[in-house]
Amino acid sequence: SADACNDVVDVYPKMPPFDYTAPPYTGPTAAEILTKRKEFLSPSMFYFYEKPVNVVHGKMQYLFDENGRRYLDAFGGIATVSCGHCHPDVVKAIVNQTETLQHSTVLYLNHAITDFAEALASKLPSDLKVVFFTNSGTEANELAMMMARLYTGCHDIVSLRNAYHGNASGTMGATAQCNWKFNVVQSGVHHAINPDPYRGLFGSDGEKYAKDVEDLIQFGTSGQVAAFMSEAIQGVGGIVELASGYLPAVYSSIRKAGGLCIADEVQSGFGRTGSHFWGFENQGVVPDIVTMAKGIGNGIPVGAVVTTPKIAEVLTRRSYFNTFGGNPVCTAAGHAVLRVIERENLQENAHVVGSYLKERLNALKDKHEIIGDVRGRGLMLGVELVTDRESKTPAKVEILQVMDQMKEMGVLIGKGGFYGNVFRITPPLCFSLQDADFLVDVMDYAMAKL
Numbered sequence: 001s002a003d004a005c006n007d008v009v010d011v012y013p014k015m016p017p018f019d020y021t022a023p024p025y026t027g028p029t030a031a032e033i034l035t036k037r038k039e040f041l042s043p044s045m046f047y048f049y050e051k052p053v054n055v056v057h058g059k060m061q062y063l064f065d066e067n068g069r070r071y072l073d074a075f076g077g078i079a080t081v082s083c084g085h086c087h088p089d090v091v092k093a094i095v096n097q098t099e100t101l102q103h104s105t106v107l108y109l110n111h112a113i114t115d116f117a118e119a120l121a122s123k124l125p126s127d128l129k130v131v132f133f134t135n136s137g138t139e140a141n142e143l144a145m146m147m148a149r150l151y152t153g154c155h156d157i158v159s160l161r162n163a164y165h166g167n168a169s170g171t172m173g174a175t176a177q178c179n180w181k182f183n184v185v186q187s188g189v190h191h192a193i194n195p196d197p198y199r200g201l202f203g204s205d206g207e208k209y210a211k212d213v214e215d216l217i218q219f220g221t222s223g224q225v226a227a228f229m230s231e232a233i234q235g236v237g238g239i240v241e242l243a244s245g246y247l248p249a250v251y252s253s254i255r256k257a258g259g260l261c262i263a264d265e266v267q268s269g270f271g272r273t274g275s276h277f278w279g280f281e282n283q284g285v286v287p288d289i290v291t292m293a294k295g296i297g298n299g300i301p302v303g304a305v306v307t308t309p310k311i312a313e314v315l316t317r318r319s320y321f322n323t324f325g326g327n328p329v330c331t332a333a334g335h336a337v338l339r340v341i342e343r344e345n346l347q348e349n350a351h352v353v354g355s356y357l358k359e360r361l362n363a364l365k366d367k368h369e370i371i372g373d374v375r376g377r378g379l380m381l382g383v384e385l386v387t388d389r390e391s392k393t394p395a396k397v398e399i400l401q402v403m404d405q406m407k408e409m410g411v412l413i414g415k416g417g418f419y420g421n422v423f424r425i426t427p428p429l430c431f432s433l434q435d436a437d438f439l440v441d442v443m444d445y446a447m448a449k450l
């Protein structure tokens, strides 16, 4: 086989078998692409690994390089590939829709758009049933922030330190990590203390962190706010699951101050956390506005904002329009993704495999001092590396060494967190128990080599 590790070094853990061979690749080499990238793509577009992989083909939880070598995609794109690379049902839906009608705007009727909207609404609680389609998570969050401001007549928005909400000016303002910020006007956004059980000021005491939001409303605003916006598990921030009890207490304070609660489900939605379809459900709250993107299209660019009919009314004051939002090819893809998640029980799989994987990672923590923390839920897991468990000094260099070694052995994994020292494990939800074993065995081997 041409698997990245299996026949290369005998002592490496063996990648689970997969009955599929990628078609031969005849395109440009990695070196040729890299040269063009350096010349023609913005230098802001960074890549993983000193020698980045030339990804030419994808099938379910695997990617293939130019030599037909197979890699386990433990990052799932960037938590974007929910049901598996090129899942046949999603591909079929995209091809059928592309051959039928590639583009229609919301100015006309088209059932691909309404069918997906109806299906999305059916997955949300309460009367969260009015859908606005966008092309990305950033756009979805920009719209959510604007809606909250219009609805409440207030400007102040509370978000969390360490949050990532997007890269346009409003969402960059709501994002709270200097790594991801330029000098944008950050009008009216207040960042609360992050309810981070590992590094946060109050450990895992969700209610103490929630008190900070109450203070922030009293001392940093007029006492009235437009919204609170947060992820349930911070993705880019390093898979930080908000301390338990935090969201119910904060939602209550925000509503007392006249604000709306926005759940950014761009990474944590669509079954990824296993125990529930949406991340916010893990804290038993019901938001007023839910935003989503990434996994909802299995990698096809589609995002959405879902809210109540009453809140949605505010956008009828003017024409509100998005040229590509609700493109029928994207909505057909999204609808197919939902059907696959349900038919293949992918949420349940995320729960079963994710729980097993977390257990194995915790056992690995007992073996390797460099693992400071294992956290997350379902198939949204984080492994934080530190050079010293007491001081929690981020192992910024070591994580790169482990990551490189894992690549050599056939596993691609994500990395993030403020210090860049957290492995982000967000594979396609079809990830199997054998894949989980392989991932942990490879990580174990790579850490032992440090």
Ligand code: PLP
Pocket (backbone or CB within 6 Å): 135, 136, 137, 138, 139, 141, 164, 165, 166, 167, 231, 235, 236, 264, 265, 266, 267, 293, 294
């Ligand atoms: N919100 C969250 C939680 C995200 O993780 C991201 C992207 O990483 C975004 C919003 C922005 O989404 P996009 O990159 O599609 O604009």
